[in-house]
Structure formats: C-alpha cells, structure tokens
Amino acid sequence: MSTTTPRRPVETTLLRFATAGSVDDGKSTLVGRLLHDSKSVFTDQLEAVDAASRRRGQDAPDLALLTDGLRAEREQGITIDVAHRYFATPRRRFILADTPGHVQYTRNMVTGASTADLAVVLVDARNGVVAQTRRHAAVAALLRVPHMVLAVNKMDLVGYDESVFASVEAEFTAYAERLGVRAIVAVPMSALAGDNVVEPSAHMDWYAGPTLLEHLETVRTDGDPADDPARFPVQYVIRPQQGAYLDYRGYAGQLASGVLRVGDGVTVLPSGLSATVAGVDVLGTASDAARAGQSVTLRLAEDLDISRGDLIVAGAPPRLGQDVDATVCHLHEKPLRAGDRVLVKHTTRTVRAVVREIPHRIDIDTLDRCPGDDGLHVNDLGRVLLRTAEPLALDDYRDNRTTGSFLLIDPADGTTRGAGMAGPFIESEARRA
Amino acid sequence: MTTVTHTPVNGLTHLDALEAESVHIFREVAGEFERPVVLFSGGKDSIVMLHLALKAFWPAPVPFALLHVDTGHNFPEVIAYRDRVVAEHGLTLHVAHVQEYIDDGRLTERPDGLRNPLQTVPLLDAIGNNRFDAVFGGGRRDEEKARAKERVFSMRDEFGGWDPRRQRPELWRLYNGRHTAGEHVRVFPLSNWTELDVWQYIEREKTELPGIYFAHEREVFARDGMWLTPGAWGGPARTETTERRLVRYRTVGDMSCTGAVDSEAATVAEVITEIAASRLTERGATRADDKVSEAAMEDRKREGYF
Numbered sequence: 001m002s003t004t005t006p007r008r009p010v011e012t013t014l015l016r017f018a019t020a021g022s023v024d025d026g027k028s029t030l031v032g033r034l035l036h037d038s039k040s041v042f043t044d045q046l047e048a049v050d051a052a053s054r055r056r057g058q059d060a061p062d063l064a065l066l067t068d069g070l071r072a073e074r075e076q077g078i079t080i081d082v083a084h085r086y087f088a089t090p091r092r093r094f095i096l097a098d099t100p101g102h103v104q105y106t107r108n109m110v111t112g113a114s115t116a117d118l119a120v121v122l123v124d125a126r127n128g129v130v131a132q133t134r135r136h137a138a139v140a141a142l143l144r145v146p147h148m149v150l151a152v153n154k155m156d157l158v159g160y161d162e163s164v165f166a167s168v169e170a171e172f173t174a175y176a177e178r179l180g181v182r183a184i185v186a187v188p189m190s191a192l193a194g195d196n197v198v199e200p201s202a203h204m205d206w207y208a209g210p211t212l213l214e215h216l217e218t219v220r221t222d223g224d225p226a227d228d229p230a231r232f233p234v235q236y237v238i239r240p241q242q243g244a245y246l247d248y249r250g251y252a253g254q255l256a257s258g259v260l261r262v263g264d265g266v267t268v269l270p271s272g273l274s275a276t277v278a279g280v281d282v283l284g285t286a287s288d289a290a291r292a293g294q295s296v297t298l299r300l301a302e303d304l305d306i307s308r309g310d311l312i313v314a315g316a317p318p319r320l321g322q323d324v325d326a327t328v329c330h331l332h333e334k335p336l337r338a339g340d341r342v343l344v345k346h347t348t349r350t351v352r353a354v355v356r357e358i359p360h361r362i363d364i365d366t367l368d369r370c371p372g373d374d375g376l377h378v379n380d381l382g383r384v385l386l387r388t389a390e391p392l393a394l395d396d397y398r399d400n401r402t403t404g405s406f407l408l409i410d411p412a413d414g415t416t417r418g419a420g421m422a423g424p425f426i427e428s429e430a431r432r433a
Numbered sequence: 434m435t436t437v438t439h440t441p442v443n444g445l446t447h448l449d450a451l452e453a454e455s456v457h458i459f460r461e462v463a464g465e466f467e468r469p470v471v472l473f474s475g476g477k478d479s480i481v482m483l484h485l486a487l488k489a490f491w492p493a494p495v496p497f498a499l500l501h502v503d504t505g506h507n508f509p510e511v512i513a514y515r516d517r518v519v520a521e522h523g524l525t526l527h528v529a530h531v532q533e534y535i536d537d538g539r540l541t542e543r544p545d546g547l548r549n550p551l552q553t554v555p556l557l558d559a560i561g562n563n564r565f566d567a568v569f570g571g572g573r574r575d576e577e578k579a580r581a582k583e584r585v586f587s588m589r590d591e592f593g594g595w596d597p598r599r600q601r602p603e604l605w606r607l608y609n610g611r612h613t614a615g616e617h618v619r620v621f622p623l624s625n626w627t628e629l630d631v632w633q634y635i636e637r638e639k640t641e642l643p644g645i646y647f648a649h650e651r652e653v654f655a656r657d658g659m660w661l662t663p664g665a666w667g668g669p670a671r672t673e674t675t676e677r678r679l680v681r682y683r684t685v686g687d688m689s690c691t692g693a694v695d696s697e698a699a700t701v702a703e704v705i706t707e708i709a710a711s712r713l714t715e716r717g718a719t720r721a722d723d724k725v726s727e728a729a730m731e732d733r734k735r736e737g738y739f
Contacts (some may be wrong), residue, residue, distance in 0.1 A: 009629060011637075011711050014447035081597060083581040084574045087629045093447040095625055107602060116603040201602060221444065233467050235460040240493040248492055254457045254606070282490035293445050295456035308464045345607055348464065373560070407607045414599045414611030 018097040018112035020136035021122030030083035030191035040087035097296040105226035106379040141179035156190040160203040168169040229315030230258030233347035250297035256402035261289040269393040276301040309349035324386040330376035347407040397421035455622040459489040469567035474497040475511035476685040478571030500524040505532035506666035529555035591615035630643040659692025
C-alpha cells in the first residue's frame with residue numbers, strides 16, 4: 001500500500017475550474033499530470049490504462065485514457081463531451097470541468113465555464129496566441145469566469161526560453177484586457193515533463209511565480225461580498241401543516257448573492273410587495289443570517305402570496321420587464337431565428353417568450369458584429385431581443401451570474417437551445433478598447 | 434431549534450458547498466416534477482441522499498417515496514437498516530424484486546450469477562408502472578469514467594436509455610427537466626461528491642450506517658481478488674474455501690458481486706483515514722460487475738441502469 005503517512009483530511013474550500021485548449025496543445029496531458037502528480041490517480045485506474053495501452057500496441061501508458069471515458073471516445077481517440085474530474089490536496093478540493101477542444105468547443109466551453117471560478121487557457125509555446133486561444137479567452141470573459149490562467153505549455157520544446165514566454169504573455173494579456181479580464185496569471189510549463197504543473201521547474205529559474213497547482217490552491221474564491229445586493233430565487237414553499245409546525249411557512253432557496261439578515265427589509269418580485277425577514281433556517285438550524293451560496297429557508301414577518309418563481313431581493317433592485325436584451329450562445333443544431341417561440345428559464349421561473357429580433361452575430365475571433373438576419377446557428381454568439389409573456393426580474397449578467405443568466409428551451413420537445421446572458425456587453429467592451 | 438448559529442465569514446467549506454448544491458437539486462425536482470422517487474438501497478450514498486432530502490424540506494416531511502430494487506441477494510443487515518429508516522421517518526417504500534422476475538421467467542439467471550445487471554428491467558417496470566417522472570440516484574461522477582460524463586439531470590428515453598451524444602448541455606444552476614410522456618429524468622444530487630466527501634459528511638452529520646461498513650469478523654472466500662460472503666446466492670464453489678477475516682465493505686450492493694476489503698477501521702474516523710491512504714478506487718476494490726469489460730458501466734447505463 002501507500003508508503004506515505006496517512007494524512008487525515010480536513011474540511012477545506014472548493015474550487016471549480018475549467019480547462020480550455022485545442023487538441024494538440026496538450027490538455028489531456030496537463031489534466032493527466034495534475035491528477036497524477038497530485039496523487040489522485042489510483043492503482044487500479046493506472047493498471048486499466050496500462051492494459052488498454054498495451055492492447056493497442058502502445059509502449060507507454062497513454063494518460064489520455066484516464067480522461068476519455070466513453071466507448072466512442074476510446075475508439076476514435078477523441079473527447080466528445082465535458083467530463084468532471086475530482087481531486088484534492090491538503091489545502092483544497094477541486095472540481096475540474098474538462099472541456100474538449102474539438103469542433104463543438106464553444107458549446108462545451110460555455111457548459112464548463114458557466115459554473116467555474118477559474119479558467120485555464122492552454123497555449124502551445126511554439127505557436128503562441130492563435131485564433132483558438134482568442135476564442136477560449138472570449139468565452140471565459142463572456143461567461144464572467146472570475147479568474148483566468150494562461151498556461152504556456154511545451155516550454156521544453158522552446159528551450160525553456162524566457163523571451164518566448166514573455167511575448168506570449170504580453171500578447172495574451174493585451175487581448176484579455178480588451179475583453180475586460182483583469183485577473184490573469186501566466187505560468188510557463190511543460191505538462192509532459194512536469195515543469196511548473198505541480199512541482200516547480202528546475203529549468204526555468206527566471207520564473208518566480210507559482211506552479212499551476214499552487215495558484216489553484218491559493219486563489220481567492222470568496223466573492224459575493226456582503227454589500228452585494230441580495231438575490232433569493234424562491235424554489236419551493238415549505239408548509240408542514242402538522243404538529244409543532246402547524247403555522248410554519250418557509251421559502252426555500254439558495255441565496256444567489258449578498259447576505260440576508262434577520263430583520264432585513266426585502267422586496268418580493270414581480271409583485272413588488274415589501275416584507276421583513278423574520279427567520280433564517282439553515283437546513284434545520286436557525287441562523288442569524290444567510291450568505292451567498294447557502295441553501296436556506298426564509299421566514300417572513302408578513303403573510304404574503306409568494307410562490308416558486310418569485311425573487312426576494314434587497315439592495316439595488318434588478319430590472320423588471322418583459323423586454324429582454326441579451327447575449328445568447330446558441331447550443332442546438334436547430335437555428336434560432338426571429339419569430340421563434342421559446343421558453344425562458346430564469347432562476348426558478350419559466351415563461352413563454354418570442355424572439356423579436358437578432359440584431360447581430362458576434363464573430364468571436366475578431367469580436368466584430370455580423371448581420372443576424374440568418375439567425376444563430378450552433379456555437380454562434382449573438383445579441384437577441386426577446387419579449388416575454390410575463391415580467392422577469394433580470395440583473396445584468398456582468399453583475400450577477402445567477403440572476404443575469406437564463407436558458408432558452410424549445411417548447412415542443414424540451415431541449416435546451418441556448419444560454420442567455422442579460423446585457424449586450426461584449427462588443428461594447430471591445431469597442432471601448 | 435434552540436441554538437442559533439452564526440453565518441460563516443470566510444466562505445463556505447467544501448462540505449457546506451456540496452450540501453447546499455445537493456439541497457438545491459432536491460428542491461428543484463420537488464418544484465418541477467409530479468412524481469419523483471428516491472432510489473434507496475441502504476448503502477452509504479443513498480443514506481446521504483435521504484439525509485440531504487430530510488434537511489432540504491425540514492420541518493416538512495420528504496415529499497418523495499423511496500424505491501428499492503431488491504436483487505434477492507442483499508445483505509440482511511442492510512435490509513434491516515432500510516426498513517428501520519423507512520419506519521422512523523414515515524416514508525413510503527416501493528420494492529421491486531428481481532427474484533420474482535426470475536421465478537416467473539421474465540428474467541433468466543446469468544451463468545456468472547451476477548444479479549446487478551438484472552436490476553434494470555424491474556427498475557424500468559417500477560418507474561413505468563408508478564409513472565415516476567424523476568428518479569433520484571446516488572451515483573457520483575468520481576466513481577467511474579462513464580459516470581464522469583453524466584449530467585446532474587439525465588434524460589432517459591421511453592426505454593430508460595442514456596445516450597451520451599445527445600445529452601443536454603447543463604449550464605449554471607439551471608437544470609432543464611422538461612420531458613415528454615414516457616420519458617423520465619434521472620437526477621444525481623451527489624454528482625460532485627467523492628467517496629471521501631461522503632464519509633466526511635457522514636462524520637460531520639453523525640449519520641448512522643449499516644454495521645457492515647465497519648471492520649468486523651466474517652466468513653469469506655476469495656474470488657477474482659475479492660473477499661465474498663458465502664450465501665444462498667451461490668458461493669462458494671467447490672474449489673473455493675472459506676476463512677474468517679477482519680473485513681469491512683466500501684460499497685454495499687448485491688452479495689454476488691460486492692467484495693469486502695481487509696480492514697481494521699471500526700469507526701467513521703478510522704474509515705476516513707483508511708480511504709485517504711488507499712491507492713484503490715472504491716469500485717476497483719470491490720465491484721466485480723465493472724470488470725466485465727472496459728465499458729461495462731457505460732453499456733449498462735445505455736440500457737437503463739444507473
């Protein structure tokens with residue numbers, strides 16, 4: 001068994017991150033290296049990879065087999081879909097959304113990045129910033145992933161040359177700043193040789209920054225400061241109507257942002273009624289407050305008509321209305337066109353809507369506007385104007401990733417057609433630059 | 434409800450974050466589906482699922498029934514635990530019996546004696562007959578690489594089938610459970626938990642588990658590198674001999690394919706230390722049915738298995 005002293009795991013924090021990189025940038029090797037060097041690969045998994053590699057006549061174990069889980073992926077040697085990987089160090093737990101770099105990258109990356117605290121954009125040091133890199137950065141910026149890491153990989157193939165790294169970093173940082181991204185950490189590495197992924201490199205003493213894993217372990221994720229406006233989508237009304245809780249009426253939900261304290265005044269949307277927080281129950285235990293991320297049950301002092309789909313807010317209110325102006329990433333093979341009837345799922349509320357207009361598509365390479373007359377096709381991004389049958393309380397996505405986001409759903413078969421982000425902001429930022 | 438806790442100031446711990454996410458998933462299903470059901474085997478993952486559901490709807494009762502697919506080769510300790518929990522919380526339990534299907538000829542016993550793969554038909558029948566539209570399962574993405582691709586809300590067609598190429602993208606915390614009549618949705622609230630998270634949560638919440646998860650002496654025999662418990666399910670064979678060993682179970686399933694591991698871990702804390710040092714995955718150590726082929730889990734999931 002293991003020769004290391006068993007370390008008793010402790011409660012720690014969680015980091016959700018996504019990786020993006022095209023096929024030949026070495027993403028599978030990077031993910032394999034992170035899992036392997038953080039000792040998150042188990043003996044039986046390695047044995048299975050060894051055996052499968054031998055069956056195919058390969059000399060060395062192919063670490064990509066650790067991550068390619070489906071029959072078709074192994075047969076074709078490709079990655080079809082986002083996979084989630086889990087690993088831990090004594091300092092932190094990690095959930096990695098491993099997004100494939102193939103044709104459907106925009107759709108897959110949107111899926112992986114929507115819940116990520118951090119995105120790793122992988123670049124081959126020999127090629128530098130290419131179109132694919134700009135797409136990855138643009139999608140991560142559009143999805144408002146709070147932190148971005150530029151992983152300059154394959155430094156071993158450019159002689160661990162500092163000037164190569166410096167020029168890639170400068171070019172990438174300039175582009176990312178145009179997208180409004182500020183927090184960028186660039187790490188020179190070789191995933192294949194293990195330089196600066198988990199262990200510091202012996203070949204790049206000119207680099208004084210952290211290894212990738214060190215950065216992942218220490219980056220701050222406690223966003224949602226207490227003075228953000230509070231947003232609480234009501235998921236479910238809890239009314240036991242029995243025993244000691246005959247008169248209990250609680251509004252269950254997960255606080256999307258801010259803090260709600262007992263005694264706080266709140267507004268219920270869309271009705272606009274005012275109320276006071278009388279109690280916060282955190283899964284069976286009374287608390288003085290709820291903070292962003294917690295699933296809780298709120299009790300209000302007033303007896304109001306509140307149900308699933310309502311939004312309880314404090315602080316600066318969201319926009320309330322039936323006209324939605326948003327950036328949509330279209331995810332489905334069936335194109336989205338003006339006149340289409342859709343369902344909009346926003347927090348816990350689903351309403352009917354019609355696509356009024358698609359003013360333009362966004363060319364994700366150049367951030368230029370293109371005519372939107374032809375609609376949005378799969379993997380397209382564009383500005384979409386919707387009219388909803390009932391008012392929605394929407395924040396700008398740039399202010400709130402939960403109350404600013406929505407799904408477009410096909411009312412006929414229930415499939416998810418698009419990912420919406422309220423506020424047409426990406427091209428306005430690009431213009432500002 | 435006499436104590437008032439104070440809200441944490443430096444962000445949620447990983448267990449708090451996972452708990453909040455799972456509770457959110459339970460409540461979404463309660464808000465959007467007509468007839469959800471929770472798969473409950475009496476194993477640790479389903480026990481944690483039930484614990485989360487109890488917390489999610491407190492102080493109201495859990496608004497779902499439970500469903501157990503009984504292979505007929507279950508550990509008696511686990512069945513006793515199951516029945517005790519159901520009675521304690523006043524829950525409704527549906528049981529689908531693989532044995533009945535074998536007895537009346539709808540299923541045929543496999544030559545290798547494994548009954549886990551036989552669960553699929555009774556499971557799909559129970560879902561269809563009761564018109565369940567959402568079925569909670571305790572599956573975790575860390576268990577197996579086909580499961581790493583699984584969504585939290587997983588659409589199943591009228592045959593219960595899973596098509597990994599036709600999965601809906603899953604964005605933010607916006608779960609899309611819309612389905613047509615005959616289809617149902619499998620829901621995995623523990624998707625983002627690992628084996629270690631489950632055990633740490635059990636320790637924190639002081640959740641009771643069946644005794645076979647802890648070290649105990651038991652008559653076992655070796656087969657395919659695992660310690661199996663003799664029983665009416667068919668073991669040991671003539672060439673296999675039993676011995677008495679100190680063991681525990683890492684997973685609890687059908688006796689014919691669930692192996693015990695040598696262990697001295699008698700408490701939750703000792704189990705956590707043992708798992709943290711283990712170089713074997715939970716399934717690699719103790720599940721025979723996943724070793725059938727490189728894609729065993731994926732193939733069963735396509736047919737409607739969890």
